[in-house]
Amino acid sequence: MKTNQLGRTDITVTEYCLGTMTFGSQTDEATAHAQIDRARDAGINFMDAAEMYPVNPVKKETIGLTEQILGNWFAKTGRRNEWIVATKHSGEGLAAVRDGAPITSDTIPGAVESSLKRLQADHIDLYQFHWPNRGSFMFRKNWRYDPTASSYSRADVIQDIEDCLGALTREVERGTIRAFGLSNDSAWGTMQWLREADRVGGPRVATIQNEYSLLCRMADTDLAELMHYEDVGLLPFSPLAAGLLSGKYQDGAVPEGSRMAINGDLGGRKTERAFAAVDAYLALAREFDIDPVHMALAFTVQRPFVASSIFGATTLEQLDRALGAIDLRLSEELLERIDAVHKQHPMPY
Structure with missing residues (x-):
């Protein structure tokens, strides 16, 4: 499998990454451990x-x-050293974590220690901020995004970055984290982190984990340019658009135990335009005799700014299907046709 460097770090990862967000809810521990085994065996x-x-x-x-x-698997197998492990510090507003407190230099040490304890590990390879304190247009908020509504001034944002870089530097010096990344952030936000790291020191942003798929291509313009010139790699999450691109939700289908069966609108992704776009991509996959799941995944890893595409699976059967995309490369003809469909069905949710 092709590997890529994370930013300007010495960390190299495979172009596919195992997502774990269902481990402990839709996916029980035994199945989660089997998925880790299966993914590692696949490379x-x-x-x-x-x-x-x-x-x-x-x-x-x-x-x-x-x-x-994950920590139980590491303890059981003794194979922590075979994995590059990324995790995230939750941002402001999530009441279930620290009563919704923002990310600060005060919260970082405790959050790192808690993650290390749960992971039963002595270090985290890539430590990411899950979303910015100042707010974000991610999570389908782009339609009415208003940066002026933030309570943070520009000076607040810069001071916050400087303080957090100081705390992150101390974690790097302690050996608890190796690299730093952002998630659900913008080109402007990422640039501020890069500039302040150059100015005051601290770990340089290596990656940004944002939603990216055939149905969500917001990263193709300003952020893509930043990533190219600043050596920041994209870690696409939801490359199957919460399962929409598999085709399993077409024609009103709602499989038992699926994400749509649990939360209804797929976090705002369930729209008529989305189903129409999926129909077009399914037809394209049939024309080229490719599994639509494989086409969707391969599309993301062939983007020049992508470091590793994060896919998840509830079941082993879903994981095995996704693993079939490994080593697949889409032809230039198919990529051109994908762009044509994208022009017909832009940003359907």
């Missing part, structure tokens, strides 16, 4: 978690359970 060396996981739904009583399940 994947990168796993992504978060302190708030599992999701679907997020509940205070299950916060941290995903990291705990």
Whole structure:
């Protein structure tokens, strides 16, 4: 499997990353451990978690359970050194974690220690901020995004970055984290972190984990340019658009135990335009005789700014299907046709 460097760090990861956000909710521990085994056997060396996981739904009583399940696998197998492990510090507003407190230099040490304890590990390879304190247009908020509504001034944002970089530097010096990344952030926000790291020191942003798929291509313009020139890698999450691109929700279908069966609108992704776009991509996959799941995943890893594409699976059967995309490369003809469909069905949710 192709591997990529995370930013300007010395960390190299496979172009696919095992997502774990259902571990402990839709996916029980035994199945989660089997997925880790299966993904590693397939050659994947990168796993992504978060302190708030599992999701679907997020509940205070299950916060941290995903990291705990990963830690149990590491303890049972003694194979922590075979994985590059990423996790995340929750941002402002999530009541189930620290009563919704923002990310600050004060919260970082405790959040790192708690993650390490659950992971039963002595370090985290990639430590990410899950979303910015100042707010974000991610999570389908782009339609009415208003940066002027933030309570943070520009000076507040810069001071916050400087303070957090100081705390992150201390964690790097302690050996608890190796690299730093952002998530659900913008080109402007990422640039401020890069500039302040150059100015005051601290770990340079290596990656940004934002939603990216055939149905959600917001990263293609300003952020893509930043990532290219600043050596920041994209870690796409939801490359299957919460399962929409598999086709399993077409024609009103709602499979038992699926994400749509649990939260209804797929976090705002369930729209008529989304189903129409999926129909077009399914037809394209049939024309080229490719599994639509494989097409969707391969599209993301062939983007020049992508470091590793994060996919998750509830069941082993879903995981096995996704693993079929490994080593697949889409032809230039198919990529051109994908762009044509995108022009017909832009940003359907």
